Amino acid sequence: MLRERLRECGFMLVAGLAVVLAACGSADAGVRGTDAGGNGEQAAEAGAGAAAQAVELVPLRVGGIEIQVEVADDADERQRGLMYRESLAENQGMLFVYPEQRILGFWMRNTLIPLDIAYIDREGRIVDIQQMEPQTTETHDSAAPAMYALEMNQGWFEANGIRIGDLIEF
Incomplete structure (x- = not known):
């Protein structure tokens, strides 16, 4: 079902398993977790249920290492992110997909685990x-325009030798 949704949004399969991501989804605020309109309680309930x-x-x-990710490709999913989670399995993360490339900003309000x-x-x-x-x-703005953000357990990128300039194989 997710692969069908990705195709509908302009995603295409390349070489069987590789997916080249294209623009899809709705625009949202630049900072994940922003409580627009003061809906923090609603976000807490949604986060706990999710x-x-x-x-x-x-x-x-990533760097030849296979990982498993949840895809957050709409405004609600991007805002909720990994809030209220108590743990994240090894080699699992969340991929945030934005409709266009730009400077992205994230914060960790209501996020219980340290992340990279x-x-x-x-x-x-x-x-x-x-x-x-x-x-x-604290807002963590991207150093350059980005279209995607990948959150993993803190220390994962360094422990696996992943650096700026490396490619992600979608």
Whole structure:
């Protein structure tokens, strides 16, 4: 079902398993987690419920390492992100997909686990990697325009030798 949704949004399959991401979804605020209109309680309820639901994972390769990611490709999914989660399995993460390339900003409000974030341009190249501490409102802006953001457990990119300039195989 997710692959059908991705195709409808302009995603195309390349070489069987590789997916080249194209622009899709609705525009939203530049900072994930922004409580537009003060709906923090609604976000908390949605976040808690989302953690209990079954999650569909999609395979990606980062530096030759296969990982499994949840895809957040609409405004609600991007805003909720990994909020209220108590853990994230090894080699699992969340890929945020934006409709256009731009400077992206993330914060960790209501996010309970320390994360790393890799900002990725439309060609799939990592343009920035940052560490983010849990439950903070410090904004982590991408160093360059990005169309995707990949959140993994803190230290994952360094432990696996992933650096700025590396390619993500979608």
